Amino acid sequence: MTKFGERWNAGLRELIAEAGVNAMKDAGIPGEQIDALYGGTMASGSLIGQEHITALIADYMGLNPIPATRVEAACASGGVALRTAYMAVASGLHDTVVVGGVEKMTDVSTGDATIALGGAGDQEWELFNGATFPALYALAARRHMFEYGTTEEQMAAVAVKNHANAAKNPFAQFTKEITLETVMNSKVIADPLKLMDCSPISDGAAAVILMPLDKAKEHTDKPVEIVASAQASDTLALQSRKSLTSLRATQVAAEKAYRLAGIKPSDVNVCEVHDCFTIAEILAIEDLGFFKKGEGGKATEEGETALNSRISVNTSGGLKGCGHPVGATGVKQAVEIAWQLRGDGGRRQVKDARIGMTHNVGGSGATAVVSVMRRAD
Amino acid sequence: MTKFGERWNAGLRELIAEAGVNAMKDAGIPGEQIDALYGGTMASGSLIGQEHITALIADYMGLNPIPATRVEAACASGGVALRTAYMAVASGLHDTVVVGGVEKMTDVSTGDATIALGGAGDQEWELFNGATFPALYALAARRHMFEYGTTEEQMAAVAVKNHANAAKNPFAQFTKEITLETVMNSKVIADPLKLMDCSPISDGAAAVILMPLDKAKEHTDKPVEIVASAQASDTLALQSRKSLTSLRATQVAAEKAYRLAGIKPSDVNVCEVHDCFTIAEILAIEDLGFFKKGEGGKATEEGETALNSRISVNTSGGLKGCGHPVGATGVKQAVEIAWQLRGDGGRRQVKDARIGMTHNVGGSGATAVVSVMRRAD
Numbered sequence: 001m002t003k004f005g006e007r008w009n010a011g012l013r014e015l016i017a018e019a020g021v022n023a024m025k026d027a028g029i030p031g032e033q034i035d036a037l038y039g040g041t042m043a044s045g046s047l048i049g050q051e052h053i054t055a056l057i058a059d060y061m062g063l064n065p066i067p068a069t070r071v072e073a074a075c076a077s078g079g080v081a082l083r084t085a086y087m088a089v090a091s092g093l094h095d096t097v098v099v100g101g102v103e104k105m106t107d108v109s110t111g112d113a114t115i116a117l118g119g120a121g122d123q124e125w126e127l128f129n130g131a132t133f134p135a136l137y138a139l140a141a142r143r144h145m146f147e148y149g150t151t152e153e154q155m156a157a158v159a160v161k162n163h164a165n166a167a168k169n170p171f172a173q174f175t176k177e178i179t180l181e182t183v184m185n186s187k188v189i190a191d192p193l194k195l196m197d198c199s200p201i202s203d204g205a206a207a208v209i210l211m212p213l214d215k216a217k218e219h220t221d222k223p224v225e226i227v228a229s230a231q232a233s234d235t236l237a238l239q240s241r242k243s244l245t246s247l248r249a250t251q252v253a254a255e256k257a258y259r260l261a262g263i264k265p266s267d268v269n270v271c272e273v274h275d276c277f278t279i280a281e282i283l284a285i286e287d288l289g290f291f292k293k294g295e296g297g298k299a300t301e302e303g304e305t306a307l308n309s310r311i312s313v314n315t316s317g318g319l320k321g322c323g324h325p326v327g328a329t330g331v332k333q334a335v336e337i338a339w340q341l342r343g344d345g346g347r348r349q350v351k352d353a354r355i356g357m358t359h360n361v362g363g364s365g366a367t368a369v370v371s372v373m374r375r376a377d
Numbered sequence: 378m379t380k381f382g383e384r385w386n387a388g389l390r391e392l393i394a395e396a397g398v399n400a401m402k403d404a405g406i407p408g409e410q411i412d413a414l415y416g417g418t419m420a421s422g423s424l425i426g427q428e429h430i431t432a433l434i435a436d437y438m439g440l441n442p443i444p445a446t447r448v449e450a451a452c453a454s455g456g457v458a459l460r461t462a463y464m465a466v467a468s469g470l471h472d473t474v475v476v477g478g479v480e481k482m483t484d485v486s487t488g489d490a491t492i493a494l495g496g497a498g499d500q501e502w503e504l505f506n507g508a509t510f511p512a513l514y515a516l517a518a519r520r521h522m523f524e525y526g527t528t529e530e531q532m533a534a535v536a537v538k539n540h541a542n543a544a545k546n547p548f549a550q551f552t553k554e555i556t557l558e559t560v561m562n563s564k565v566i567a568d569p570l571k572l573m574d575c576s577p578i579s580d581g582a583a584a585v586i587l588m589p590l591d592k593a594k595e596h597t598d599k600p601v602e603i604v605a606s607a608q609a610s611d612t613l614a615l616q617s618r619k620s621l622t623s624l625r626a627t628q629v630a631a632e633k634a635y636r637l638a639g640i641k642p643s644d645v646n647v648c649e650v651h652d653c654f655t656i657a658e659i660l661a662i663e664d665l666g667f668f669k670k671g672e673g674g675k676a677t678e679e680g681e682t683a684l685n686s687r688i689s690v691n692t693s694g695g696l697k698g699c700g701h702p703v704g705a706t707g708v709k710q711a712v713e714i715a716w717q718l719r720g721d722g723g724r725r726q727v728k729d730a731r732i733g734m735t736h737n738v739g740g741s742g743a744t745a746v747v748s749v750m751r752r753a754d
Binding site for chain 2: 055058073088121240363
């Protein structure tokens with residue numbers, strides 16, 4: 001992956017090329033061995049006036065004429081790209097596939113980026129009426145507080161933990177630890193969410209290379225296997241949901257992923273979850289079955305999701321601390337889990353990590369993708 | 378599919394729902410039997426402020442929580458969606474899959490639509506410098522005229538033929554035949570291309586349902602089999618190509634599709650090709666191997682691609698006559714070929730059509746997808 005952040009000196013093509021070359025070097029795979037490319041980008045049309053992004057990547061990486069397919073599912077674009085590429089390899093249609101995720105977000109104003117991101121929700125029912133994403137997740141936060149007594153301090157604890165992890169990740173956008181006071185005293189964006197409850201606007205890219213396991217074993221002593229990858233959908237507009245405090249798409253995808261992998265939530269050692277806002281991490285660790293519904297805030301506050309605790313959540317720093325170039329996030333999650341499973345987590349290494357998981361959400365939950373990965377050495 | 382055209386009374390979600398319901402009725406498949414959705418849309422972010430389109434479709438069609446994946450490859454989005462869905466079924470990962478293609482283009486001005494479409498080419502090297510798509514294809518046309526003696530009248534003959542076919546297609550945007558004089562006397566857009574050499578701005582949607590062949594035979598006496606589907610990429614910018622008069626991505630994809638299907642070009646009875654401009658159809662029928670390089674214009678002028686001639690090309694009317702809602706086009710091509718192979722082509726039916734093909738291009742050729750279909754009764 002690339003360093004995430006405000007990458008003023010790099011455009012989209014430079015970012016994805018940097019990540020792609022890093023992945024190819026890491027895997028020891030030259031370009032001519034790659035026979036398909038899958039890419040995740042959310043809103044390059046609105047953000048940089050460029051569609052046809054994955055063909056552009058193949059072009060800029062010198063990979064023509066391989067098939068190059070962009071998938072888009074808002075902020076879950078990277079995770080859906082990973083799953084689609086996994087399907088391409090598992091089916092035998094392609095053998096060695098590169099998956100890239102990228103977003104260049106800082107070429108437009110924060111206001112324009114917020115409008116572009118609003119396209120992840122229901123434009124006609126939500127964004128048109130002024131409901132940007134902080135507002136939508138604020139509704140979920142307020143309802144979670146009402147139903148389960150979750151506090152603003154518990155949400156703030158998510159941010160404190162994720163910045164602490166990010167401070168140990170050289171690729172993260174934010175490099176300093178923060179305190180509970182920093183979060184609580186930050187500016188209100190959409191009550192009860194404050195600035196430090198929100199993930200940032202970021203530039204960045206990530207890439208991974210997939211191939212059949214027996215072939216991967218010829219290239220590395222530390223192969224990582226994708227055991228299962230499941231995806232589900234839900235309504236775009238929050239108003240159509242039965243609940244504001246659960247993401248049904250997460251629950252359906254997780255259930256299927258656990259079943260396909262033959263594991264249960266307590267088997268997972270390390271998990272990257274989709275914390276676009278602090279409340280989103282609380283919803284995630286509940287919907288993924290790590291904690292009972294309503295207990296995610298308390299568990300976070302008590303340190304049960306910290307590095308090397310009951311379950312290490314968002315060791316990369318998550319979207320909150322590592323940054324959230326939307327199309328890149330789902331692929332970055334896979335990069336972090338691969339590093340953790342290989343023992344390459346550096347100062348944020350989870351001890352004896354054998355089973356990892358990624359959880360990538362599009363919009364306010366209209367798409368969710370969950371992938372289970374394990375050490376295969 | 379829906380009627381293509383200026384559909385002022387329908388938004389994107391109404392269009393795709395109309396096509397989806399038509400496909401489900403035609404196949405006799407209720408929503409609860411569908412286990413995944415693939416959708417092709419090019420530029421909904423720029424055109425209607427909405428990303429996350431396929432999740433939106435699943436929502437609006439009542440298909441939640443099935444996985445819903447949008448793929449984008451500019452004007453080849455529909456064809457790439459078809460191929461990705463084909464992979465999903467062929468791999469056994471999913472069983473009954475719906476593929477939708479849709480674009481709502483008339484909510485913005487023609488100028489804004491032209492800019493959005495420019496995102497299919499290389500934004501930094503082409504569109505930013507003023508090279509819109511008519512200009513790019515005009516370069517190809519001029520070079521083809523120079524190298525092979527192709528004439529403006531031969532290009533105009535493509536438009537005349539495709540409008541003649543469109544006049545027989547109740548779903549087409551244009552319903553009247555035109556003469557060579559109409560084309561030759563129309564306004565110059567980018568010399569030598571005139572207004573009537575260009576496909577229109579359109580609204581529309583199309584959908585097909587895929588499943589394993591043995592299962593399809595339980596639902597219909599006239600199943601159509603996708604025998605092969607191949608995809609290739611090329612540089613986005615024309616300036617990086619070795620040739621302006623061939624699309625390498627078309628050649629690579631076609632060669633692979635023929636090999637996988639075990640057929641040769643002369644076996645194809647009916648083909649939908651990507652005629653975004655009249656010159657594009659001439660390039661296509663040469664690159665697909667139906668005619669020698671340089672002879673496509675002459676062959677068209679002599680009627681060899683007309684309905685029930687040597688090879689029936691663009692019986693639907695093509696992009697030129699039937700319309701070109703960009704994300705819908707690749708799926709619409711599959712709908713037309715399925716109708717032809719089933720004998721449901723009405724007044725434009727090709728006699729004894731047994732093998733059909735679709736050819737969908739993204740941008741000026743950075744993506745091409747070729748699918749071979751045959752009657753399987």
